[in-house]
Amino acid sequence: MSEEGLVMTSRDLNPDYYEARRAGNAVQHYINTLYGSPFRLYSVTQVHKARTEAMADTGMKYFLEFSVKDWVGESSEWHGSVEVLYPRGETQAPPQVQGSWGGLPQLNISAKEQEFYQRYSAADSSVSGKDIPDSYGNIDREMKPFWHLARVAASFVMLNESNENTLYNMAQVAKITQLETQDDQLRFDYEVLLHNMVSQEIIRWKLLVSWSPAGGVKVLETELLPRCHCKSPTQ
């Protein structure tokens, strides 16, 4: 038992169980905020080892050994280790993730990024879309990089919203509208639907996102949209 914060309680976790899964999920979001792109998305495929320690004043720290890969680029799996600190407190604050990512597979996507950037930075470019994937389970080939971009942008929000009682994934892109390019950054207005597995809720967020090959993905503004409590008829 912990006494006066001097002795830390350490507990081994089953890496397949919910605590390690949720922490791994937060790590996935973190990695995507750092390295995600319209042509690169990471997925934590497995947690191999997990341990947790109560940090008396600061919060709950998780130590994970895990595998991750870029599944858009179909990279090989990479083994890493990471520390995730969920802060103590009444209000939501994002977990702090610490790891070294030197070995993370980063396949060369500069040609694809450049082509994509050139194409959509044309003055008259005005991409728009909704419901991606659609009810047919389809994502148009042309829209795939925009869907990847949405997932990366959503990762910023999902990371911010993560705590020990959440497990976030992006369920769907409700809307995308291209805005005027500014400061050489492509800009988009996104509405994304996030799914929190623990509460089973679908949460709608509006995101203002910029991207360029040099600038990476930035989320400039976020807005939580209210739930629609519609009393519409069934059809």
Add this chain to the structure above:
Amino acid sequence: MFFMVLLSQHTTCFMFSITAQLQDCSCKLRTTPSTSPWRRLFTNFFPHSFMNLPQKILILGWMEQMEKNHPDVVSSVMYGMTHEKRNITLLKIGLNSTLPKKAIWMDCGIHAREWIAPAFCQHFVKEILGSYKTDPKMNELFKNLDFYITPVLNMDGYIYSWTRLWRKSRSPGSDGCTCFGTDLNRNFYANWGMVGISRNCCSEIYNGHSPLSESEAVAVTDFLSANRDQLLCFLTIHSYGQLILVPYGHPNISAPNYDELMEVGLAAAKAIKAVHGVDYTVGTPPDVLYANSGSSRDFARLIGIPFSFTFELRDKGDFGFKLPEDQIQPTCEEAYQGAMSIINYVHDKTFPSAAFTVTATLWTTLTAAWLSSTTLL
């Protein structure tokens, strides 16, 4: 996979299966095949959903087609109604018998947006009907067991989920709450209301005004209760997460046969992985997912059905509920092996003489071969 052809409004015909005899369809067609598997699934179960055809025209849905094509082993049983007054129907599949038979229950689509689940029920039915005549093991299952399969339990929600990620039923809120729907999988008489629920009717895990407030949950409860002595196994199919869940959802309550359930679940996960290399994790919900109460799986176990499992199919969140079409078939294939692993175990445990008969026959054959070979010498 059956290809159900969606007809244009200008024909006077109806949907049919290309693999069935074409002479069944006595009309001329001008058809536009619906290529999307998800859309085909919807039209399989709800032929009226996308058409403005007059009601009097006969529409053969997929379930009716199964009955028609396999009248000796398939019959449909209506066992309840949804809130919006749709029939809840299961397919009873097995060789006819004069004596009461043991049975396996499978339901899909209790949560509306988990579309891969009804797709799996459809695949499962197709597989067992396609193999019972030629596969001796399946034939034995058909002889000793009945399969009760509900391809879409939450029909109201399923239709509503075509244009939104709906989970719950479609009953209206009560006590002044204006939102719709109850989480059917929190509404059963199984530690109802104890954990993993919300009392806010707008929540996705609202467990209902009271236990069994939902007609869909009542339908399942009544059927399970009436057939409790026959039912050996209860399988309920969901997505997503790649999990096999064993009772109970409450962290402080253990099933008496937990060890055996885990063993059977782990064997099923192994069978799943052997198909396409996909990992499924096995455990109780409080261990691997989250605590919950009022689930159909827990209710089944509580009333004495010994083997009760929840399957959470692909994926782990990359696409979630909107699984790409090219993953439908592989997901169904691997889940089929997982389900059959459990069903075979349950069958062989209940009918051990069958295994003994196989072994005895083998020894008889070997002895005969030895005897004939020594005679020759």
